[in-house]
Amino acid sequence: MLRTRVLGPAERQPAQPVLKASLDLAARLPRLVLEARRVSASVHGIHGRRRSGPGETFWQYRPLVAGESASRIDWRRSARDGHLFVREREWEASHAIWLWIDRSASMGFSSSLALASKVDRALVAGFALAEALVEGGERVGHMGLTRALASRRIVESLAQAILADRHGGDADLPPDQPLPRLAEAILITDALTPAEGLARRIATMASSGAKGHLLLIVDPIEETFPFSGQAELFDLEDGLSLRVGDAGAWGEEYRQRLQAHRDAIREACRHAGWTLTLHRTDRPASEGVLRIASLIAASRGPGG
Structure with missing residues (x-):
């Protein structure tokens, strides 16, 4: 019998010792920060808007x-x-880039085909983008956790705020509030939530004219559903499980519904003027980071 599991926040003390390190965020963060710095070193060409003027930084x-x-x-x-x-x-106007990194239960999933769990890949991508953006002259913050900073210790600031956040693992949608008109958002999520809810949040954030980018983190097994025979599927966010007698027969319908879900999210991004990037966890983290960085650089134009 094949089993797929989603690692949830309730499993902070797993029964299987081999999984303990993957669930302990405090233990993983130093490694993730180092990986993010390695990835950010490969990102070039982001020219920000930093200039002198009234401010505190x-x-x-x-x-x-x-x-x-x-x-x-x-x-x-x-x-x-x-x-x-x-x-x-530094001159501190309303320009800022706001990250939101999904750390809900479904983000803990990692299959045997992946190089990392979705949440680890999301954190590496978010940290790497933050460092590259600050180096390029931008101010970066995490929605609901930090103010927008131009600090050279931006990665440490984000990591500490995430580590101290007791409720971040419960939210699978970003805060429901508009962004300042000149701000820009980067949402990093697996979007395994009803498309209508995510579409509403995107519309709210973009209602002032703010730009945005959605980085969709997916596990290769979630894309292909390569199961056959009996399988047991778990949803730890809702506490549900499902035994499937013939998983292979479900494959085509699953892929069709997944495509419809993605199409709805893609349409929400298009309507808001946002971009959508799909990133699989069996690919290097640098690919997703470079894609988002290139989109932000392009939005700045030749002169930044």
Whole structure:
């Protein structure tokens, strides 16, 4: 009998020791952060909108320009080498990129064909994009968890916020609120929730004219449904299970319904002017990250 299982938040202490590390987010995060940094190093060409102006975030030191007020001089920095320097802060307008990383129970699934679980791949992709975007001059935050930051420690900030979030594993949809008009969203999810609900959230976020990108994380087995004979299917989000006498006979109908589900999500993205990217977990994480990065870079135009 074939079995497929979805790893849920209730299974923090699994019966099988071999699964314990895969469920312990605190133990996995250092490895995921390192992998994300490796992936982000391959991303180039994102030119952001950072410039000096009123704000709270330190950006850079620059030499004092003749005619500027002496009150702008950073005397501690200037004392190091005898030249006068000004401490510039980043201009913080409403431009920001907002991540939302799905960590619901279905994201814990990983088949024997995958290189990683969906949630691990989503975290790596989100962290890698955040670091690449900040390096390119953007401000990045996680919806409902952090403010938008231009910090060089953006990955650590996101990881700490996610680790401290006690309810993130219960939400399979992003927050139901519009984004600022000049903001941009990146939703990273398996979208295994009714398409109508996700479509409504996308419409709400885009109602102000905000741009967005949906990165759909899928396991190869979810795409192909390669089962035959008897199978037992589990849905740990709803606590349901289903015994199937002839799984092979279900395959074609399953794939048709999956395609209809994807078409509805694709139409919601098209209607909002958003992009949709499909990423399988049997492929390198860099592929999905580079695709989203190229879409964001293209939206900036030749001059960023």
